[in-house]
Amino acid sequence: MTDLVDSASTSESSTMTESTVPAISAGDGPLKMTTRNVDVFYGEKQAINGVSIDVTMDNVTAFIGPSGCGKSTFLRCLNRMNDTIPIAKVTGDITLEGEDIYAPKMDVVQLRARVGMVFQKPNPFPKSIYDNIAYGPRIHGLATSKDELDNIVETSLQRAGLWGEVQDRLQDSGTALSGGQQQRLCIARAIAVDPEVILMDEPCSALDPIATAKIEELIHELRGKYAIVIVTHNMQQAARVSQRTAFFHLGTLVEYGVTSDIFTNPTQEKTRDYITGRYG
Amino acid sequence: MTGSILFLLIIVLGGIAWFFGRVKASRFSTSSTKRGEVHSLPAYHGWYVALWAIGPALLFLVIWSFSSPALITDAALASPAAEQLPQDAFARGSILAEARSIASGQQVKAFNPLSKSMVEPYKTAISYYQTLGAIAALLLVFAGGAYSWLRLKPELRARTKIERITMMALLLASLIATITTVGIFASLIFESARFFSMVSPIDFLFGTEWNPKAVAGPRGETGFGAIPLFWGTVFIGAIIAMIVAIPLGLMSAIYLTQYAPPNFRAWMKPILEVLAGVPTVVYGYFAALTVAPALRDFAVSIGISGASSESALAAGVVMGIMIIPFVSSMADDSIAAVPSAMRDGSLAMGATKSETIKKVLIPAALPGVVGGVLLAVSRAIGETMIVVMAAGLAANMTANPFSSVTTVTTQIVQLLTGDQEFDSPKTLAAFALGLVLFIVTLLLNLIALRVVKKYREAYE
Numbered sequence: 001m002t003d004l005v006d007s008a009s010t011s012e013s014s015t016m017t018e019s020t021v022p023a024i025s026a027g028d029g030p031l032k033m034t035t036r037n038v039d040v041f042y043g044e045k046q047a048i049n050g051v052s053i054d055v056t057m058d059n060v061t062a063f064i065g066p067s068g069c070g071k072s073t074f075l076r077c078l079n080r081m082n083d084t085i086p087i088a089k090v091t092g093d094i095t096l097e098g099e100d101i102y103a104p105k106m107d108v109v110q111l112r113a114r115v116g117m118v119f120q121k122p123n124p125f126p127k128s129i130y131d132n133i134a135y136g137p138r139i140h141g142l143a144t145s146k147d148e149l150d151n152i153v154e155t156s157l158q159r160a161g162l163w164g165e166v167q168d169r170l171q172d173s174g175t176a177l178s179g180g181q182q183q184r185l186c187i188a189r190a191i192a193v194d195p196e197v198i199l200m201d202e203p204c205s206a207l208d209p210i211a212t213a214k215i216e217e218l219i220h221e222l223r224g225k226y227a228i229v230i231v232t233h234n235m236q237q238a239a240r241v242s243q244r245t246a247f248f249h250l251g252t253l254v255e256y257g258v259t260s261d262i263f264t265n266p267t268q269e270k271t272r273d274y275i276t277g278r279y280g
Numbered sequence: 281m282t283g284s285i286l287f288l289l290i291i292v293l294g295g296i297a298w299f300f301g302r303v304k305a306s307r308f309s310t311s312s313t314k315r316g317e318v319h320s321l322p323a324y325h326g327w328y329v330a331l332w333a334i335g336p337a338l339l340f341l342v343i344w345s346f347s348s349p350a351l352i353t354d355a356a357l358a359s360p361a362a363e364q365l366p367q368d369a370f371a372r373g374s375i376l377a378e379a380r381s382i383a384s385g386q387q388v389k390a391f392n393p394l395s396k397s398m399v400e401p402y403k404t405a406i407s408y409y410q411t412l413g414a415i416a417a418l419l420l421v422f423a424g425g426a427y428s429w430l431r432l433k434p435e436l437r438a439r440t441k442i443e444r445i446t447m448m449a450l451l452l453a454s455l456i457a458t459i460t461t462v463g464i465f466a467s468l469i470f471e472s473a474r475f476f477s478m479v480s481p482i483d484f485l486f487g488t489e490w491n492p493k494a495v496a497g498p499r500g501e502t503g504f505g506a507i508p509l510f511w512g513t514v515f516i517g518a519i520i521a522m523i524v525a526i527p528l529g530l531m532s533a534i535y536l537t538q539y540a541p542p543n544f545r546a547w548m549k550p551i552l553e554v555l556a557g558v559p560t561v562v563y564g565y566f567a568a569l570t571v572a573p574a575l576r577d578f579a580v581s582i583g584i585s586g587a588s589s590e591s592a593l594a595a596g597v598v599m600g601i602m603i604i605p606f607v608s609s610m611a612d613d614s615i616a617a618v619p620s621a622m623r624d625g626s627l628a629m630g631a632t633k634s635e636t637i638k639k640v641l642i643p644a645a646l647p648g649v650v651g652g653v654l655l656a657v658s659r660a661i662g663e664t665m666i667v668v669m670a671a672g673l674a675a676n677m678t679a680n681p682f683s684s685v686t687t688v689t690t691q692i693v694q695l696l697t698g699d700q701e702f703d704s705p706k707t708l709a710a711f712a713l714g715l716v717l718f719i720v721t722l723l724l725n726l727i728a729l730r731v732v733k734k735y736r737e738a739y740e
Contacts, residue, residue, distance in 0.1 A: 081624065081627065084624065109631070111630075112629065112630035113629075119625065123621035123622060123625040125625065125626070126644050136630065139630065139631050190629070193629065
């Protein structure tokens with residue numbers, strides 16, 4: 001692990017003079033997703049400029065950066081959620097397990113089942129807790145019997161650490177839960193379709209500190225079972241939950257590396273300025 | 281007319297009062313006054329004086345215009361000419377009324393010679409009381425203006441008072457519609473009560489034979505069973521029209537909110553909304569002249585007996601088309617009001633667009649859609665022109681959409697057109713029908729608004 005990281009960071013510091021091309025691979029573990037030279041345009045405006053990043057299975061990857069730096073936009077490329085915005089255009093290569101996810105033969109429905117997403121604001125459906133979790137398995141036909149579905153619902157809720165709190169009231173509305181519970185419900189909902197990657201877009205920004213702590217704990221537990229990518233504007237959170245951190249600024253990737261290195265010994269001046277709170 | 285000249289004069293005097301109030305108030309603040317010492321700006325003082333000048337005077341004129349006729353008649357009767365009048369109250373009344381209309385210039389020639397003799401006393405009395413009223417009103421203008429002008433002080437809370445009066449005026453404006461509705465309701469109840477004193481409410485509400493023209497005797501009438509009308513109304517407005525309007529309206533809303541390219545939506549939605557403004561009589565022509573004959577020919581060609589050229593189906597279908605924009609725009613609003621986080625959440629689970637619409641958007645928007653449908657039903661059952669032109673008059677209790685049925689509104693039109701005696705059960709039945717219609721649509725609207733409101737709260 002250290003070898004790879006070292007070589008990555010040394011090559012980085014040597015090559016990075018004018019054209020800042022950050023390390024695209026940061027670390028060990030089996031590769032899950034790779035991105036190469038990804039550009040995103042909203043109409044005429046370029047939101048992401050040539051971002052290349054590898055996401056590994058065993059690490060939680062955090063995207064940090066000031067507001068409007070494009071970290072959420074980039075995250076939404078990874079499960080093609082930008083498709084829902086008519087003016088958004090994505091170029092470059094993004095692969096999942098070696099398959100190009102923007103290839104014509106890629107079924108976006110299948111892709112999103114494999115790459116799940118949790119949003120900034122908890123967005124449970126106005127249905128019962130049970131139906132919220134069962135939603136994904138039902139549309140993807142993952143359960144052939146009621147027992148199987150019950151089983152999926154229970155496991156998902158257990159993994160999301162919510163089972164104990166809701167097992168007696170699975171038929172209550174999902175929107176009646178507290179904000180933190182709703183967010184864990186959304187995580188459980190994402191888990192229910194057994195994804196390979198879970199994308200989290202500032203999952204704690206609408207939550208109080210206690211609920212945030214629970215989500216962070218949950219991310220720790222889920223690490224290794226799923227490749228997790230989390231966007232956050234809270235640097236302490238990135239330091240707490242992630243092993244790899246990518247710093248975005250104005251649509252470009254400034255620096256990508258082992259979280260502890262980024263926070264203690266950043267190679268780029270911009271990163272250092274951001275982390276020490278000089279801007280952002 | 282002296283009345284309108286007087287009114288203008290009062291307004292002009294009010295303007296002058298405004299000016300004086302302002303001038304006086306503008307002297308309150310000099311360079312030495314501290315902030316807050318003068319409570320209101322000069323303009324508020326101006327309005328304060330103007331309202332004091334105009335308000336009491338206008339109020340007096342309104343009261344005067346109601347009370348002066350009695351005084352005028354008394355004065356006219358006190359004249360020597362009145363001694364020739366007959367003692368019979370009815371004859372007297374008609375002579376007096378004629379004299380008065382000649383005196384006030386509404387009528388030129390007298391039919392009764394006696395009224396001619398009363399014209400002069402009337403004229404004198406009218407001009408006397410008019411002058412009296414005008415002088416009193418002008419005195420009130422000056423009194424009010426002077427009183428309030430003298431009261432102007434730097435610490436007078438003129439702004440607060442003016443704002444309170446403005447609020448009262450706004451309240452009054454909003455009450456007018458409400459009070460009118462209450463008045464209509466009261467008159468409906470009053471006339472219906474007269475009807476129900478002649479025909480038992482039970483016979484009316486649950487009777488199955490509707491034939492008001494056949495009624496003969498003053499008591500024990502038959503032929504006022506309104507069930508066939510209620511059925512016809514429900515059959516056309518709530519069943520056939522909704523079978524047409526709900527699916528088409530909902531589907532067009534789904535297409536417009538979810539699939540349509542923005543520029544298509546930009547011109548399609550206004551067009552759909554313009555359809556809601558087409559006069560219903562135009563739809564009526566369309567139903568009676570185009571749809572109804574076509575449906576009759578179709579029914580005959582497939583061998584349905586009893587097909588009439590005035591059919592429930594024709595009226596219902598056209599009414600349904602008329603209602604489409606209504607349903608569609610309510611459904612459109614409630615689908616668009618579902619937070620996009622719901623849609624994104626579902627899409628991120630790997631649901632397709634149509635799965636998202638079916639399983640997330642429609643259920644979430646359902647209360648709003650139901651509210652829209654209820655409003656549409658209440659509009660459809662109160663709709664008159666289409667059914668008058670296309671549905672027919674025969675009070676049939678039939679589920680055959682090709683036969684002619686009649687509705688509550690059609691029968692109201694039938695009962696009230698032409699020369700009618702206003703105290704026969706035949707005419708009064710129209711009010712009873714109107715009352716039932718009013719109550720039903722009112723209830724439907726109440727329920728619909730509650731449903732919509734509850735739904736709106738859920739997402740805010």
